[in-house]
Amino acid sequence: MTHRPAPSHRAVSNPVVRALLAGGAALMLACGGPGGGGASAAETPAETAPEATQESAPLMQFEEANGFEIYQRYCLVCHGELGEGDGFNAFNLDPKPRSLVDDYMRTRVSDRELTEVIRLGGRKRGRSPLMPPWGRTLGDRQIRYVVSYIRLLQRKAQAAAETSGEEAAETGQ
Amino acid sequence: MNDLSTNWNATPQAGVGRRLLTRLTGSGVWRSVFRHGWIRTNRDRALTIYSNVFLHIHPVKVRKSALPFRVTFCLGGLSLALFIVLTVTGILLMLYYHPSAPRAYEDMKDLEFVVSSGVFLRNLHRWSAHLMVITVFLHMLRVFFAGAYRPPREFNWVVGVMLLVLTLLLSFTGYLLPWDQLAYWAITVGTNMAGAVPWVGDEIRFLLLGGNTIGENTLIRFYVLHCVVLPLGIVVLMAVHFWRVRKDGGLARPL
Amino acid sequence: MAPLRLWLAFAIASVLMFLALAISPVRHVFPEWKSIQKQYNQLAAERYKMGQDVRPVEIGLRQLWNPDLGVVDRCTTCHLGIDNPELRDAPEPFRAHPTTPHRLEEIGCTVCHRGQGRATTTEAAHGATKHWESPMLPSFYVSGSCGSCHRERKPPETYTxxxxxxLIQEANCAACHKIPGFSLERKPGPDLSDIGDKVRPEWLYRWLKSPFDYLPESKMPDFHLSESEAAVLTSYLLTFKKKSPEEAAAGRQWEQALLNASDEEIEFGETRYRELRCVSCHAQEGRGGKLGPDLGKVASKVQPAWLVSWLENPREHYPDSIMPQYGLTEREKKSIAAYMVSELVDYDADPDEDDKILELIPEPDRAVMAEGEELFRQYGCAYCHALTGHEVRGEFGADLSEIGVKDIDQLDFGNTKIERSLVQWLYTKMKIPRIFSPDLRMPDYHFSDEEARQVTAALLSLTGDNIPPKYLPPSPDPPSYSPSGPFNRILEKYQCLSCHSIRGVGGEIAPDLTREGSMAKPEWIARYFELPYTLRPIMTERMPILGLTREEIETAVSYFQLVLVDDSIPREIFLSPPDRSMVETGRRLFYEKYGCQACHQVNQQGGYVGPPLDGVRNRLYSGYIYEWLLNPQRFIPETIDPNQGLTPEEARAITAFLYGLPPAGGSQGGSR
Structure with missing residues (x-):
């Protein structure tokens, strides 16, 4: 068994501790590594201990977590899990549901505008009546949560686009 | 009384200031406060010392052989100075402190965070207290090694030991007042030690705690002891102590 | 007179002393928070110029005060923008607080965030200082505090x-731990008193060794048993049998018969298995319902004879089983069992390995029995599984009633190098339960990172009784519904309330039946019992074909019509058929104004979210449709049908339109 921390763990942030751990790991390797292949948890080396507030994956904070729950229930069927307008019910709709994560939505549509569309529905905002008004079903707070979650989806989509762009650039070279 | 100086002061050739001073020191109000006139004669000087309570504390004469630092290390004086600092800061702290279980700890936190110079006050009080225990103890050692407990100073040694005990008790009672975990457990240990006294231990413990466990009663008891009873006792004994230093022949030296 | 040098030294020492003593008072005159408030005022001036409503503040300490909760929070001295939505994007410490259901000035900050509210310096306030036992929670875990007051299972607006x-419920943590609000009515694992009749030895060994390999969604945690421990425990458990040797011999004959079943028999069994919709409760390879165990590899697990007798009557084996008792014929039972035995096999298992495992398992001699008994006791198996002679009392694990406010001095961090905080400790424990000491017994639940965080947040909400009662939300009346008579016998036999609920009692996967009588027409209900088609095509959990007898159907339908009704809902609102113009208005409202086709199918056109509406007049009373249209949440608070705010005239018109819809061309609605 190796002592390389799992790649998803950014386990130790303190540089001093990290240096110590690296030293310890090197020492262990020099001594031939820990004997035996027992995978019981008690033998799990301390340095692979997971972090409760890991930074690598963005954590859903209060508004976003609540927004996630509401989005799953009310929005996902048409707008899709990642907000790309590809929910399973989308193919029935004409016009198609809007992608919530494109550049236009991310940069040009304000929180206020998003809130209003969700609250009053598409028809009252001069868009498709297939987007129902949620203002009588969801409270202002719930709509705020959903807006926060949509913003999180947009950040995720942007990050994904950037990494795939980078990968494309790398393979291009 | 003081005829000579009065006459001297009242001579016509004296200046306005001098004459005003003479008028002032000759007035009934002055005389009711000070029992002597303006210091012109040896008698006035002696009277100044005899009749002034503050100056009276210090001996009229100190032998030159007792003056060097290494003779006393100023330990007694330092203890007194620290006691004065403790009294002043203690009174200021009392202005912010409620001796009640829900408020005590919070008042301490307020002293730390929002009272102007509250941290400064608290730290002065705390460090002075620690220092005072140390200086009093060192003072006792100095007296012991200088052999200054021997007759005729044996009674003052006894008074000194009582002062040491009072100092320790002040320190102990003050420990509870922040009402934090350290305080709680320190007093638990301390009172349990009192409980180990043969025969009357449990009663003493009950008396100290005002109950069987530490609580609001204990806090009030310790507060009163710390702020009223023990300081009064220590002041009285200190007066006796200083008085005896003078009466027993001044600072330590071979008689 | 002392020499000048001495005087000079004295003077310098005095000045130094004065300066040293002055440091503390001077620092009080220029505290950190004053400069932060000045920064805020600069920001406010900039924002004000940009047209935002951000006003400067007067320099001075600010605090929120709530004596009931012991709150004196001076956080707002620096966090000046928390109640100003214009500052949602401002840098900390001026950022606006996220939207919450509470008024911040009422309950303060530390009630949820922890930390030292009285403090006025950044370091002390955030509380990671010595002698302050409750440092601020990392922002993700703050929502854990919601649960300190909101003690119900699923509090609103607290997803985390x-x-x-x-997860605590699903992992049955309460079997071993005392957790307020969680108590198990029955042991979560199956009764083991006939385990020797039920399962195959090699399966039992594999299962004990690593349950998640057999079933990734396993509810039994991984105890990280060693090979010999698993082998001994297998041998020990297999001795628990109920069948007599004769019955066992008969069972082996059965087994042969099942294994030799013809292809037609197996095909017939498969057809019946699908038609009965077993998959509504039993997933296959992770796809399907979650109410019963996954059956994807069941042939590698149970002995065939046991399977047949289980299908016969589940409650003969386990009296409190929630599986319905199907009215199956002898042939159906055998074919279904034959299908399961021959098709639902674990194809990943290596037959050579089976032999090796069988060699590993020792004979159950006296020493092995004693050792197995000891292992069973050591790992607290009896807290989840019933087994004769293994009654338990009290809790096996630690009392968790106040784990959320545990002092870190009371936590054992072992030799781990994790951050010394309660949150980190709990999270690490969830991820690697035995990391802190090799003596620990807690099994591994294979929580993902996110799940471990959510469980940690839920554990942080267990703060004992530190909240004054007037701040606790009123707990709802416990639901009470206790039917009796023939209808109750139906409920018992078919375990209806595992999926459906009536007046708050029952499961959540199928529709609530409290108002069924006011909603659905009796003829439709009767037909539905005979052949339940799926109203919502997207659902995987479909009503199984239970095979009710005619008398049972009659009993149920009349019970619905008499008892499960809501008098405030009229049955029919049209005394005569609605006129054509009204229907036309309704049609336009349906399609053009409200876009209902986004979710509902009419004549094979439209969305898949709500039920198809063809021929809805055969199913629902018009009064119910009308009332539903006016306010869907009135009947099902969590329904996703949006309240469109229809006027009564509009609702009437749409009802008229829907009532005119003919049934879809002979087929059963939109079932696929």
Whole structure:
């Protein structure tokens, strides 16, 4: 068994501790590594201990977590899990549901505008009546949560686009 | 009384200031406060010392052989100075402190965070207290090694030991007042030690705690002891102590 | 007179002393928070110029005060923008607080965030200082505090805590730990008193060794048993049998018969298995319902004879089983069992390995029995599984009633190098339960990172009784519904309330039946019992074909019509058929104004979210449709049908339109 921390763990942030751990790991390797292949948890080396507030994956904070729950229930069927307008019910709709994560939505549509569309529905905002008004079903707070979650989806989509762009650039070279 | 100086002061050739001073020191109000006139004669000087309570504390004469630092290390004086600092800061702290279980700890936190110079006050009080225990103890050692407990100073040694005990008790009672975990457990240990006294231990413990466990009663008891009873006792004994230093022949030296 | 040098030294020492003593008072005159408030005022001036409503503040300490909760929070001295939505994007410490259901000035900050509210310096306030036992929670875990007051299983607007509590429930933590709000009515694992009749030895060994390999969604945690421990425990458990040797011999004959079943028999069994919709409760390879165990590899697990007798009557084996008792014929039972035995096999298992495992398992001699008994006791198996002679009392694990406010001095961090905080400790424990000491017994639940965080948040909400009662939300009346008579016998036999609920009692996967009588027409209900088609095509959990007898159907339908009714809902609102113009208005409202076709199918056109509406007049009373249209949440608070705010005339018109819809061309609605 190796002592390389799992790649998803950014386990130790303190540089001093990290240096110590690296030293310890090197020492262990020099001594031939820990004997035996027992995978019981008690033998799990301390340095692979997971972090409760890991930074690598963005954590859903209060508004976003609540927004996630509401989005799953009310929005996902048409707008899709990642907000790309590809929910399973989308193919029935004409016009198609809007992608919530494109550049236009991310940069040009304000929180206020998003809130209003969700609250009053598409028809009252001069868009498709297939987007129902949620203002009588969801409270202002719930709509705020959903807006926060949509913003999180947009950040995720942007990050994904950037990494795939980078990968494309790398393979291009 | 003081005829000579009065006459001297009242001579016509004296200046306005001098004459005003003479008028002032000759007035009934002055005389009711000070029992002597303006210091012109040896008698006035002696009277100044005899009749002034503050100056009276210090001996009229100190032998030159007792003056060097290494003779006393100023330990007694330092203890007194620290006691004065403790009294002043203690009174200021009392202005912010409620001796009640829900408020005590919070008042301490307020002293730390929002009272102007509250941290400064608290730290002065705390460090002075620690220092005072140390200086009093060192003072006792100095007296012991200088052999200054021997007759005729044996009674003052006894008074000194009582002062040491009072100092320790002040320190102990003050420990509870922040009402934090350290305080709680320190007093638990301390009172349990009192409980180990043969025969009357449990009663003493009950008396100290005002109950069987530490609580609001204990806090009030310790507060009163710390702020009223023990300081009064220590002041009285200190007066006796200083008085005896003078009466027993001044600072330590071979008689 | 002392020499000048001495005087000079004295003077310098005095000045130094004065300066040293002055440091502390001077620092009080220029505290950190004053400069932060000045920064805020600069920001406010900039924002004000940009047209935002951000006003400067007067320099001075600010605090929130709530004596009931012991709150004196001076956080707002620096966090000046928390109640100003214009500052949602401002840098900390001026950022606006996220939207919450509470008024911040009422309950203060530390009630949820922890930390030292009285403090006025950044370091002390955030509380990671010596001698302050409750440092601020990392922002993700703050929602854990919602649960300190909101103690119900699924509090509103607290996704993180609710998810954590769901996981605590699903993982049956309360079997071993005392957790307020969680108590198990029955042991979560199956009764083991006939385990020797039920399962195959090699399966039992594999299962004990690593349950998640057999079933990734396993509810039994991984105890990280060693090979010999698993072998001994297998041998020990297999001795628990109920069948007599004669019955066992008969069982082996059965087994042969099942294994030799013809292809037609197996095909017939498969058809019946699908038609009965077993998959509504039993997933196959992770796809399907979650109410019963996954059956994807069941042939590698149970002995065929046991399977047949189980299908016969589940409650003969386990009296409190929630599986319905199907009215199956002898042939159906055998074919279904034959299908399961021959098709639902674990194809990943290596037959050579089976032999090796069988060699590993020792004979159950006296020493092995004693050792197995000891292992069973050591790992607290009896807290989840019933087994004769293994009654338990009290809790096996630690009392968790106040784990959320545990002092870190009381936590054992072992030799780990993790951050010394309660949150980190709990999270690490969830991820690697035995990391802190090799003596620990807690099994591994294979929580993902996110799940471990949610459970940690839920555990942080267990703070004992530190909240004054007047701040606790009123707990709802416990639901009460206790039917009796013939209808109750139907409920018992078919375990209806595992999926459906009536007046708050029952499961959540199928529709609530409290108002069924006011909603659905009796003829439709009767037909539905005979052949339940799926109203919502997207659902995987479909009503199984239970095979009710005619008398049972009659009993149920009349019970619906008499008892499960809501008098405030009229049955029919049209005394005569509605006129054509009204229907036309309704049609336009349906399609053009409200876009209902987004979710509902009419004549094979439209969305898949709500039920198809063809021929709805055969199913629902018009009064119910009308009332539903006016306010869907009135009947099902969590329905996703949006309240469109229809006027009564509009609702009437749409009802008229829907009532005119003919049934879809002979087929059963939109079932696929």
């Amino acid at each position: 805590v609710a998810s954590g509590r769901r």
